[in-house]
Amino acid sequence: MSKEPVAVVGIGQTRHVAARRDVSLAGLVREAARRALDDAELTWHAIDAVVIGKAPDFFEGVMMPELYLADALGAAGKPMLRVHTAGSVGGSTALVAADLVAARVHRTVLTLAFEKQSESNAMWGLSLPVPFQQPLLAGAGGFFAPHVRAYMRRTGAPATVGSLVAYKDRRNALKNPYAHLHEHDITLEKVQASPMLWDPVRYSETCPSSDGACAMVLTDRAGARRAPKPAAWMHGGAMRSEPTLFAGKDFVSPQAGKDCAAAVYRQAGITDPRREIDAVEMYVPFSWYEPMWLENLGFAAPGEGWKLTESGVTELDGDLPVNPSGGVLSANPIGASGMIRFAEAALQVRGQAGEHQVPGARRALGHAYGGGSQFFSMWLVGAEPPAT
Amino acid sequence: MSATPGPATERREVAVVAFAQSDHARDTAEVSEAELLLPVLQDALGQAGLRAGEIDFTCSGSSDYLAGRAFSFTMALDSVGAWPPIAESHVETDGAWALYEAWVKLLTGAAETALVYAYGKSSSGAVRDVLTRQLDPYYLAPLWPDSVSLAALQAQALIDAGDTDEAALAGIAARARTDAAENPHARHSGPVPPGDYVVRPLRTADCPPVTDGAAAVVLAAGDTARRLCDRPAWIRGMDHRIEAHALGVRDLTDSPSTRLAAERAGAFGQPVDTAELHAPFTAQEVVLRKALRLDDRVRINPSGGALAANPMMATGLIRIGEAAEAVRRGASRRALAHATSGPCLQQNLVAVLEGDPR
Numbered sequence: 011m012s013k014e015p016v017a018v019v020g021i022g023q024t025r026h027v028a029a030r031r032d033v034s035l036a037g038l039v040r041e042a043a044r045r046a047l048d049d050a051e052l053t054w055h056a057i058d059a060v061v062i063g064k065a066p067d068f069f070e071g072v073m074m075p076e077l078y079l080a081d082a083l084g085a086a087g088k089p090m091l092r093v094h095t096a097g098s099v100g101g102s103t104a105l106v107a108a109d110l111v112a113a114r115v116h117r118t119v120l121t122l123a124f125e126k127q128s129e130s131n132a133m134w135g136l137s138l139p140v141p142f143q144q145p146l147l148a149g150a151g152g153f154f155a156p157h158v159r160a161y162m163r164r165t166g167a168p169a170t171v172g173s174l175v176a177y178k179d180r181r182n183a184l185k186n187p188y189a190h191l192h193e194h195d196i197t198l199e200k201v202q203a204s205p206m207l208w209d210p211v212r213y214s215e216t217c218p219s220s221d222g223a224c225a226m227v228l229t230d231r232a233g234a235r236r237a238p239k240p241a242a243w244m245h246g247g248a249m250r251s252e253p254t255l256f257a258g259k260d261f262v263s264p265q266a267g268k269d270c271a272a273a274v275y276r277q278a279g280i281t282d283p284r285r286e287i288d289a290v291e292m293y294v295p296f297s298w299y300e301p302m303w304l305e306n307l308g309f310a311a312p313g314e315g316w317k318l319t320e321s322g323v324t325e326l327d328g329d330l331p332v333n334p335s336g337g338v339l340s341a342n343p344i345g346a347s348g349m350i351r352f353a354e355a356a357l358q359v360r361g362q363a364g365e366h367q368v369p370g371a372r373r374a375l376g377h378a379y380g381g382g383s384q385f386f387s388m389w390l391v392g393a394e395p396p397a398t
Numbered sequence: 399m400s401a402t403p404g405p406a407t408e409r410r411e412v413a414v415v416a417f418a419q420s421d422h423a424r425d426t427a428e429v430s431e432a433e434l435l436l437p438v439l440q441d442a443l444g445q446a447g448l449r450a451g452e453i454d455f456t457c458s459g460s461s462d463y464l465a466g467r468a469f470s471f472t473m474a475l476d477s478v479g480a481w482p483p484i485a486e487s488h489v490e491t492d493g494a495w496a497l498y499e500a501w502v503k504l505l506t507g508a509a510e511t512a513l514v515y516a517y518g519k520s521s522s523g524a525v526r527d528v529l530t531r532q533l534d535p536y537y538l539a540p541l542w543p544d545s546v547s548l549a550a551l552q553a554q555a556l557i558d559a560g561d562t563d564e565a566a567l568a569g570i571a572a573r574a575r576t577d578a579a580e581n582p583h584a585r586h587s588g589p590v591p592p593g594d595y596v597v598r599p600l601r602t603a604d605c606p607p608v609t610d611g612a613a614a615v616v617l618a619a620g621d622t623a624r625r626l627c628d629r630p631a632w633i634r635g636m637d638h639r640i641e642a643h644a645l646g647v648r649d650l651t652d653s654p655s656t657r658l659a660a661e662r663a664g665a666f667g668q669p670v671d672t673a674e675l676h677a678p679f680t681a682q683e684v685v686l687r688k689a690l691r692l693d694d695r696v697r698i699n700p701s702g703g704a705l706a707a708n709p710m711m712a713t714g715l716i717r718i719g720e721a722a723e724a725v726r727r728g729a730s731r732r733a734l735a736h737a738t739s740g741p742c743l744q745q746n747l748v749a750v751l752e753g754d755p756r
Contacts, residue, residue, distance in 0.1 A: 013506050034536060066468035067490065072539070073463040073531035074490060077740040080640045087658065090640040090745065091499065094462075094490035096469055102487055106499055113505035114408075129535075136468050251486040254472060266483035273485075381472050385486075 013112040015395050017234035017241035018356040020050025020227030026190040026341035029128035030221040035075060036082035039124050042223035043083055046120065050227040051238045054084035057227070058116035063093040063103030063123040064345030065380075068135035070126055083122065095249070097293070097380025099123060100224065100348025101387030104376075105247045107228050108389070117230050123349035124223035132219060132344070151216060151296060153382055155208035157261040158298040162210065164262060167301060167316035169210060173201040174319055175297035176215040176339060182326055183336025185365035190220045190341035215297035215339070222343030224350045231395070242356035245373070245396050246277030247389040254382035261383055267306040270386040274375070275308070278390040279397070283308045287390070288371040289331050289358045290324075291351040293378045295338045300324065304332070307377065326366065334358065334366040348378025352389055359393040412504045413623040413630030414726075414751065415616050416445035417719035422585045422611035422707035425521040431460075431470065432477040435517050435612045439477055442614035443513070446626045450479040453616075454509035456486040457500045459493030459516040460711050463531060466522050474517065485509070492516065493613065493715030494638075494676075494737030494747050500617055501636055510622045517612035518711035525608055525710070532741060534643060545741065546605055546679075550597040552650040552742045553681035557599060559651045562684045564599050568592045570680040571603035571705060578702025585609050585707040603705075606678040611709025613716045631722035631733075631751045637662035638737075638747035645742055656689040656736065656746040663748045665690065665734055670750070672697045672730035674717035676737045678704040685743060686736060700724065714738065718749055725753045 022045025076092040100123040107121035183189035204214035250270035301315035324332035355376035418441035493516020500512035526544035578584035593602025639655035677683040714737025721735035
C-alpha cells in the first residue's frame with residue numbers, strides 16, 4: 011500500500027504577544043484558523059476534520075478546552091482530535107493531522123495549536139506538588155541550565171556562543187511581523203550585559219511567555235492541485251520519546267532526538283542533512299540549544315555544533331539558516347511553538363516567508379521537543395512533491 | 399463536507415489482538431498511575447506475545463485535570479519501558495481516541511503494531527467539581543454546574559419528551575448491574591436499589607460510580623494480527639464527531655454526532671448483535687440507542703458498561719476492548735463500540751468490530 015502525499019496549502023498565525031486581552035481563547039484560535047483558511051482560499055466547509063494541540067490544560071485553567079473550542083473552529087459535525095505531548099505538541103499535532111490525510115481517512119484537515127498563557131499562570135500551572143518526585147527546578151531554565159553547562163564542558167565551547175544565537179534570533183524576529191519580541195535596539199553587547207538567570211543562561215537568551223496560535227491546512231494531492239499558492243510537501247515526519255529521568259540519559263544529546271531525526275531523513279531520502287537541507291526551524295527556548303541541537307540533528311559532528319554557530323553558518327544569510335523567523339527565543343506560546351516551527355519550515359519552501367525568506371529554500375526541517383528533553387517531533391517539507 | 403475518499407474495502411485491515419483492564423476500584427491511593435498501569439500493560443502485551451520494545455507505535459489517553467497536575471502522562475510512560483526511545487503520542491481525552499490515532503497510524507502503513515492505553519484516577523479529586531472546568535471558561539464554568547446536574551438536565555429533557563421515565567431508567571440501571579455480576583473487573587455488580595435522588599430525576603443508581611482504573615489494547619495490521627492472535631477482532635470502521643459545546647444550542651434528547659459517526663463507521667450496513675455503549679448515566683443509554691438504531695435484539699453492555707465501572711479516560715477504551723473480547727470469544731459476530739467525551743454526550747466515537755467467519 012502507498013500513502014497519500016500530504017501538502018500544506020494554508021498557514022495562519024496570530025501576532026504573538028505577552029497578553030491578548032482583546033480576544034477570548036475562542037477568538038484567538040479562530041483568528042489563526044481563519045488566516046490559514048484565507049491563505050488556502052478555502053471556507054470552513056472544505057475542512058473534513060480538526061486536530062488541535064496545546065500544552066498542559068493548567069496553563070489556561072480549562073480542562074480539555076477542545077470541547078469548548080469546537081464551535082470556534084467550525085468543528086460541530088466533524089471529527090475533532092486533541093493531542094498533548096508536552097512542549098513537542100505543536101509538531102505532534104501536525105503529524106497526527108498529516109496521518110489522517112496520508113491514510114486517506116480525510117482529504118483536507120485543519121490543524122491548530124495554541125497557548126494563551128495570560129489566562130492563567132504557567133509557572134504555577136507547572137508547580138503542582140508531586141509526591142515522590144523532584145520538585146520543579148526553578149522553572150524550565152533551572153532544569154536545562156546544568157545540561158548547557160555539561161555541553162560547554164564536553165565540547166570546550168566558548169562562553170560567547172549563547173549570546174550569538176540570541177542576538178541572531180532577535181534580529182531575525184525584526185523581519186517577522188508575527189514574532190512577540192521586536193527589539194529594534196538589540197546589540198550583542200546588550201545580550202551579554204543582560205542579567206544572569208540560570209548560569210550560563212542570561213535573560214536575553216531566554217524565551218518569552220506568549221499568547222498565540224498557529225494553524226495549517228493539510229490536504230492531499232487533489233487538494234494541492236486546487237490550491238492558489240505553492241504547496242509545501244511533507245517528505246518525512248516522526249515522533250520519538252524517552253524518559254525524562256533515568257540513569258544513563260544523555261541530556262546533552264538525547265537518543266530520542268537522534269532517532270527521530272534519523273527516521274525523518276530516512277523517509278525523505280536525506281543522507282547529508284548539512285548539505286541537503288536549506289533552512290531549519292529548530293525549537294530553541296534557551297540560546298545554547300542551537301549548537302546542541304545542531305549536533306543532535308546531525309548537522310554537525312559531536313562537539314562541533316558551536317563552531318557552526320560561531321562561524322555564522324546559521325545566520326539568515328549563512329548557508330544553513332537556523333530560525334529565520336526568530337524562533338522560540340522571540341515568541342513562545344508554548345503549545346503552539348512546535349507547530350510554528352513546522353509552519354515556518356513550510357513557509358520557507360513555499361517561498362512565502364516574507365522578509366525572513368531564505369532565498370531559494372527547497373527543503374526545510376521543522377523541529378520540536380518537550381518535557382525534560384523527553385518528547386521529539388519533526389518534519390521535513392519540500393517545494394516538490396515526494397518522489398513516490 | 400467532502401466525501402471520505404475511496405471505499406472502505408481499500409483500507410488496510412487492522413484488528414484488536416489483545417485487551418486487558420484493571421480490577422476497577424473506588425480508590426487506589428496506594429499505587430501511582432504507573433503502578434496501576436504496569437500489570438495491565440504486561441497483561442495485554444503478554445496476550446499478544448510481544449514486548450514493549452517490539453511495538454511500532456504507542457498512544458495513550460488521560461487527563462491532567464484528573465491527576466491534578468500538569469504533564470501527568472509523562473510519568474505513566476515509565477510503565478511502558480520507553481528505552482530505547484519509542485514512537486509515542488498522547489491524547490488528552492479518553493483512550494478510545496488514542497486508539498483512533500493508533501488505527502490511523504496503522505492505516506498509513508507506517509506501523510504494523512500499536513499499544514494503546516488509558517488510565518484515570520477519579521479518586522484524586524472531587525470529580526463532579528473537576529469536570530465543571532470542561533465548560534466554557536468565561537460564562538459557564540464560573541457558575542460551577544457539575545456533571546451530575548448537567549446529566550440530570552438531559553434526563554429531564556428525555557422524560558419531558560416522553561422518551562423515557564424514571565421506572566425505565568431504573569430498569570437500565572438494574573440490567574447493567576445485574577450483567578456486571580459476570581464481569582470480574584466491575585466495581586458495582588448484582589442488583590442495587592435505585593437509591594435516593596442525587597439531582598432529580600437522577601438517583602444514585604442512575605449515576606456512574608467514582609472509579610480508578612486502567613486499560614490497554616494491542617492493535618495489529620493484516621497478517622501480523624493473524625499471527626499474534628487466533629481470532630482477531632477486525633475494526634471494520636471507526637469515526638468520531640463532535641457537537642456544539644453550549645447545552646442550550648443542542649437537542650439533549652438526540653445525538654446527531656453519534657449517528658453521523660456510526661454512519662461513517664459503517665455501523666448501519668448490517669445489524670450488530672452486541673453494543674458496548676459509553677453511557678455514564680442511564681438516560682444517556684436511551685439517547686444512544688435511538689441514535690444508533692439499536693432494537694431489543696441487540697445485547698447492550700453485557701459488561702455492565704460505565705454504570706458498573708467508570709474509570710474516566712479509560713471507560714471508552716474499555717468499551718472497544720469489551721466489544722473486541724465478545725468478538726474474539728465468539729459471543730458476537732458483529733459488535734459496535736461507542737465512546738463519549740464532554741458534557742451530555744458532546745463528542746462521540748463509534749467503532750464496528752467483526753471476527754473472521756467460522
